[in-house]
Amino acid sequence: MLERRGGNRSTLMHYILVAAIICILITTSAIGSMQLNGNYIISPSRDVSSYVRPQVLKQLEWEFPPGFEPGTFQDYIKHRPYSKAHFIAPYACEKRSKNSKVDVSVLVENSLYNSIEDNLLQYVHDLESMEYVASVELLAGGNPEEVKSWVRDQYNEGASGIFFIGDIPAAWAKVGDETFPCDLYYMDLDGLWVDSDEDGVYDVHESGNGDMGPELYVGRLFVSTLSWGSEAGLVNDYLDKVHRYRTGELVVPWRGLEYVDEDWYDMDVHLSDIYSKNVSRYDLGYHTTAQDYLKKLSLGQHFVQVCAHSFSGGHHFGTRPTEAVAYANVYVYSPSEREGFLFVGSDDGVKVWWNGENVITADVYGKGWSADEYKTLVHLKQGWNRLLCKVSQKGGKYLLSARLTDLSYQPFDDLTYQTSNPLVAGPEAPYIRSWLVNGFHQDVPENFYQYLTTNYLGVNESNVVPEEGEEMGGCVWTRVDNGYPY
Structure with a gap:
């Protein structure tokens, strides 16, 4: 209980800003309009x-991830300079079949391959047992232009998807004042990408002879910047988890989670188009928190859509x-x-x-x-x-x-x-x-x-x-x- 009684009193204004709550929880908010x-x-x-x-x-001050600061293209090139690409075939893979459901081409960082070979082979065998056809190649060095040429070759031979494992060179793009890694560069094979000022960043993206959309999908398993395990250990854990999922040992409930922070609370995600009524949506403003999100994840979700301000090291959930x-x-x-x-x-x-x-x-x-x-x-x-x-x-x-x-x-x-x-x-x-x-x-x-x-x-x-x-x-x-x- 708080009070202020007589005596010498200042003439401070009697103000309060209340950052109101949903149910029990409360937070305060600073004014941005004064x-x-x-x-x-x-x-x-x-x-x-x-x-x-x-x-x-x-x-x-920048506090997370510890030991890192927001990266720039110059930082990226300093630690991972582009170089001539050397593509290596580690073993002969089954020839692609026109009747295969999906063709997947896997490109692995050469220095990582020996540490993940067993789990990678298991991954390929699991795909083949499901009547997919997969090929694997290794990459030493490399630059975006040569990697894209390789991707185009895979596409022309029938591949509908690419899976990068390890530190495969990233192309960078610029939109307005923002510069960022952009794997759309590898997916859009008939669009026009131009580095107009020759600084290594693509600042023009047009339809060219085709369109600006992707011709195939590109997935990337890049974990070397994570701090809770070795690169090889994290990749092996992931591949083992995929194996256990494909063989039925690891079962994920058929349901979706839409976890929508305050800035997107009125946006439709449409996971119900896939999971029908088996979708949980949380857009409660104050109650969308990191702790609650982890709790919802621990229940098991087949697919999760997070709408929140994020960066490479985590998500930010607001309190309004x-x-x-x-x-x-x-x-x-x-x-x-x-x-x-x-x-x-x-x-x-x-x-x-x-x-x-x-x-x-x-x-x-x-x-x-x-x-x-x-x-x-x-x-x-x-x-x-x-x-x-x-x-x-x-x-x-x-x-x-x-x-x-x-x-x-x-x-x-x-x-x-x-x-x-x-x-x-x-x-x-x-x-x-x-x-x-x-x-x-x-x-x-x-x-x-x-x-x-x-x-x-x-x-x-x-x-x-x-x-x-x-x-x-x-x-x-x-x-x-x-x-x-x-």
């Missing part, structure tokens, strides 16, 4: 003397809720009876009760947060008053701010705020930054404008007097402390 004037956070036509100087943020409603409750102590203004800002819509009376309703969507956007006259009783805010959320930022002023628009300097039992309190800063929050996920995109009109608590919203840890509407009131006045 304006800076000098070193002060201000809003239009306000006296900056009542605003707090923001803390200086520590410079961001989507398609949700959150209630934020706080108690306000006034030493005297008086009138004042209540200012509220929200993203998206908001419904506000002051001492049980609905004083603000703004059922809106698609706008950003703005401080003091909504204003209403309120009566402060002597003693404890109750402020309840209900915030609707579609996607993106999820923000709420509230403050109280006198009739001259000056912040009160003698108010006390706390989240639970008003009879017990401790010191608190001169702005609202602690709330009891209760959130509900509402996974019906078309029902956004019913979020604020639907009662999720199961009791009269205007009369709720929640306690920390109390269950209401199937979810739990949980305390959130923002730690900042904005």
Whole structure:
């Protein structure tokens, strides 16, 4: 329980931003829309003397994967320079048959071959037992042009797919300001690829004499940059796992997992076209976490589609809720009876009760947060008053701010705020930054404008007097402390 009582008081604004939750979990969120004037956070036509100087943020640093930094083409070439390619046939493979279901050509890094030979041969035999036809060649050195010429030869002989194992040279492409490895270069055999400035990166991709799409598929098993095993060990583990799957020893349930983080919550993945009703979709914003994702994987999935910001070393899952409603409750102590203004800002819509009376309703969507956007006259009783805010959320930022002023628009300097039992309190800063929050996920995109009109608590919203840890509407009131006045 937190409070701030009399004495010398600053005139800091009474702000809180609530990054609301789905059910129990809570997170805080920084504002990305505030304006800076000098070193002060201000809003239009306000006296900056009542605003707090923001803390200086520590410079961001790259932390993962350890020992690595985001790679560039120059870094890649430095550690893996292109050279003349030497293709080696390790053994004679069965001649391709026009009646084979699929032709697969496997290209293996020469220096890796001896360490994986047994498992690789087993992989080829498993393919042949399923009436596939596979060929294997080794590559020493190499560059994208020669590797693509080899791929084209395989395609002309009937191959519909290529499997790279080990450090097979990667072609790099540039789109806009982004430069990246691009195996589409090997898949698109009739398109035009041009390195216009001869820096080793393909910056032009056109249809040429064909189109810009792939003529065959290319898979790549490249593990040398991983840190939890040797390269040969990881490749052998993978090939052994494939063998156990093909022979029925390793069984994967026939179901799919769509794990969709906040930025893609309204995107259709369509795994149901393959797995019918055997698809689990998770797009719950706050609840799409790394821990939950690993838990879902451990259940066994035949196919997983992850929609999240990622890089070569991992996935990033955000913490903002989507398609949700959150209630934020706080108690306000006034030493005297008086009138004042209540200012509220929200993203998206908001419904506000002051001492049980609905004083603000703004059922809106698609706008950003703005401080003091909504204003209403309120009566402060002597003693404890109750402020309840209900915030609707579609996607993106999820923000709420509230403050109280006198009739001259000056912040009160003698108010006390706390989240639970008003009879017990401790010191608190001169702005609202602690709330009891209760959130509900509402996974019906078309029902956004019913979020604020639907009662999720199961009791009269205007009369709720929640306690920390109390269950209401199937979810739990949980305390959130923002730690900042904005």
